[in-house]
Amino acid sequence: MKFTLVKLTTMKGVRDHINKMRDLKTRLRAIEVEKPESFLVHFILNTLTPLYGSFKIFYNTHKDKWTIDELLTICD
Template sequence: MDLDHALKYEKPLRLDDGLDNKKPKERYELWERNNRLSLLLIQQKITRSIRGAIPKCETAKEYLEALDKQFNPMEMCGSIMLELCVIRLISIGGVRQHIIKMRDLASQLKSFEMEPTEQFLVQLILNSLLAQYEAFKVSYNTHNEKWLVDELLFMCVQEESRLLISVLKEVSLMRILLACGIGGWDISPLKESEV
């Protein structure tokens, strides 16, 4: 299946002259099928809000041209850069997805010839981490060795695991203290299944 067939070639003429000439008819049907599939695929990958702003088009090529008219490439570049600079990790858990998203945003800048360097991206990622990662950031900054994004990803996932374990220990300790009535609270002991 050649989905870009409708983008590469112009729409062939449809011959309905009643002649038994199958070649042009097959060519037209192939182009029509590929155009329909290309149009559906493009529309499926575009968010609903953007889809509504694009006028109805008969061909995939016309649809892509209408999309180009709607968006200024430099506006897109600016919004990608802004998101890359202001994105923050919002909770412990999900640091892998957070770093992958930042790496994806940085790679989108390649098409605008504005790809950040590896070390700049590492610093952006470190700056986007929560306050719980401060000791980790200090440790990175005191080392002479600079990490690549892949190494930072691995280290952040390890740090996240350590942070999650410490949070779980704190929660367990608080439950034990509350169950013992320490602090003047008058609460009934927790059931074994809750501890």
């Protein structure tokens, strides 16, 4: 499945990458494959390059878990 192969490989922008992953989530929903939002946020973070290592650590130490929209806002 394409979803598991997506990685942020260019510096086009993390925002575009997150939106691409959101679009894939919509396609999965269309074929009745539902994943919790928290899983998708965690999955998106794992597809980021090592450049975002400190950002991932911040997420993992933060008590509240983010939605995809919050992740987009924080990445701006």
